[in-house]
Amino acid sequence: MTFSKRLFAAGYDLLNSGVEGRVVPYRKRTAGMARGDVLEIGGGTGANLPYYPQASNIVFIEPDRHMIRRLRRNIAKQKRDAIIVQQVGESLPFADASFDTVVTTLTLCMVRDSDAVIREARRVLKPDGAFLFYEHVLSPRSRGRWWQHKLNPMWKCFTTGCNLNRDLTASIQSAGFRSIDLEAFDLSVGLPVTIPNIVGAAYK
Numbered sequence: 001m002t003f004s005k006r007l008f009a010a011g012y013d014l015l016n017s018g019v020e021g022r023v024v025p026y027r028k029r030t031a032g033m034a035r036g037d038v039l040e041i042g043g044g045t046g047a048n049l050p051y052y053p054q055a056s057n058i059v060f061i062e063p064d065r066h067m068i069r070r071l072r073r074n075i076a077k078q079k080r081d082a083i084i085v086q087q088v089g090e091s092l093p094f095a096d097a098s099f100d101t102v103v104t105t106l107t108l109c110m111v112r113d114s115d116a117v118i119r120e121a122r123r124v125l126k127p128d129g130a131f132l133f134y135e136h137v138l139s140p141r142s143r144g145r146w147w148q149h150k151l152n153p154m155w156k157c158f159t160t161g162c163n164l165n166r167d168l169t170a171s172i173q174s175a176g177f178r179s180i181d182l183e184a185f186d187l188s189v190g191l192p193v194t195i196p197n198i199v200g201a202a203y204k
């Protein structure tokens, strides 16, 4: 597993490069809207770094040491100040109400327990704080769901843990946030394939 994790970390930016141009608007709507004390869960290689406002204080949670190496390098390259904590999002080492903003992008598909991570994101938010998310999700269409369930075992193996078929919309809607702005849309990854995505903000 360590070797495949290492390979995934090394190839992550390359794997993403085909769709990154289409993803940028959603990085701007999440990382780009972050304010104050910010926590990103699943920082990866730091793809959101260019979009965080300069004034924000960023803490990254990232469990994978291979990703952390790249994240550290990108933080230095972009001359940003950010703290990296090697930990999983299911159990955040922070007191209640510690952050103004919590961000996840393309991460809830990959964590072991997405409901627990969303619960933790809400717990560490200050009152009125925003959980900003951009994720791919279970299709609202039965044919799409059928393909997602079929392809998931192979995809999960290839990506060292990414799930195509998580109903993250339902998870966010049932997590107890005061209000939620959520947009669902299909991201084109090249004809004829699209992937159901959500982007939005959930307020504590």
Ligand SMILES: C[S@@+](CC[C@H](N)C(=O)[O-])C[C@H]1O[C@@H](n2cnc3c(N)ncnc32)[C@H](O)[C@@H]1O
Pocket: 041, 042, 043, 044, 045, 046, 047, 048, 061, 062, 063, 064, 067, 087, 088, 089, 090, 104, 105, 106, 107, 110, 111, 112, 113
């Ligand atoms: C697909 S990458 C997304 C990285 C980045 N957020 C982006 O938008 O490019 C998912 C990241 O979540 C991390 N991850 C996996 N399990 C996790 C967990 N339980 N808690 C927090 N992060 C986790 C992975 O190591 C990986 O870096």
